[in-house]
Each structure stands twice: as C-alpha cells, then as structure tokens.
Amino acid sequence: MRTVTLEMIFTHPITQRYLRRSGIAHAVKVAEYAFALAIEHHVDPDLATKAALLHDIGHYTWYRNGEWDFELYRENDIHAIKGANRAHKLLIRIGEDPKAAKQIALAILLHTDSYLPDGHLHLNPLQKVVTLADESDEEPQGHHHYKTMDFQTALSRIRKLDQCIDGHSSIASGEA
Numbered sequence: 001m002r003t004v005t006l007e008m009i010f011t012h013p014i015t016q017r018y019l020r021r022s023g024i025a026h027a028v029k030v031a032e033y034a035f036a037l038a039i040e041h042h043v044d045p046d047l048a049t050k051a052a053l054l055h056d057i058g059h060y061t062w063y064r065n066g067e068w069d070f071e072l073y074r075e076n077d078i079h080a081i082k083g084a085n086r087a088h089k090l091l092i093r094i095g096e097d098p099k100a101a102k103q104i105a106l107a108i109l110l111h112t113d114s115y116l117p118d119g120h121l122h123l124n125p126l127q128k129v130v131t132l133a134d135e136s137d138e139e140p141q142g143h144h145h146y147k148t149m150d151f152q153t154a155l156s157r158i159r160k161l162d163q164c165i166d167g168h169s170s171i172a173s174g175e176a
Helices: 006-011 013-022 024-040 045-054 070-076 079-093 098-109 125-137 140-146 151-172
Strands: none
Touching: 006 013, 006 045, 006 151, 013 024, 013 079, 024 045, 024 125, 024 151, 045 079, 045 098, 045 125, 045 151, 079 098, 098 125
C-alpha cells in the first residue's frame, strides 16, 4: 500500500505553487503518459507518475521585456536540477519512502539533457519513462507550458491515475 498518493502531492501548496508556474495541464498529461509508458516498459507506475507530475517544478520563468524568452530559457535554464531538489524535499516532508524519493528526484534530474554541455545521458528504465512521457507532450518553443486546465479537472484526472496505480499494484501483487 502506498503511503503517499499523487493526490497528496498534487494538492500540496508547494506543488501547486510551482505547477502553476510550469503548467498544470502539462504536468497532469505527462503523468498520464508516464503511467502508460511505465506499464509498457515494466517500470513501477507509482514512481514514474510521481516523477512525471513533478518533473518541471524547478522552472524559473525567463522573461525579457515582459514576454517569455525561449532562447534565454534554453541558454540559462537548470530547472531539472532545481526541480529534483524541490521534489525530494517535498516528498520526504509528506512521508514518501526515502529510497523512492531519491529515485523520483533522480528521474526528475535526468528528464532532460538541456542543461548539459554535450547533451547526452545514460538513463535507467524509470528515468527513460519520465523522459519519454515529457517528450510526448512537448510543443515547439515551450508552448506546452501554457496549456490550461482548471484545478477540479486536474484533480479528477490525478485521482483516476491514483486508482489506476492502485489497481495495477493489486494485480501485480496477486491481490486481484
């Protein structure tokens, strides 16, 4: 039985603060992609969806003259580093297993290679699932961060994902 659910993470004030900045719709959609990809790649869907939901909480908004500057972002962004730190601290605070929190934080850290000089990473299966899920929802010039979704719709979809994860866990452990 999981002690920390996606709903607990999603509704936490820290998560809400940073998801509003990076895009709730994108975070929810990437978590949904991560669930499907985790099943396909035999990865723990609980870890994959948590990392996917939180993967962009390290974003800083790069503006120039009052408008989003994608090139400034690409040149200077380290959101994966900041996000891994924020996610780990949040997960430990709300009671996530420390080993799981570390795996989730590492998947967030490695979900993009945009901050690396040569841009090449060697990913484990969980990290690859989170990367693929994020890439599945990306749009040119970062427009995926500007899709909108109201809180109640997002919460409903998060609750559905929690049910899917619990159902998958029951089947995997032979409880069904």
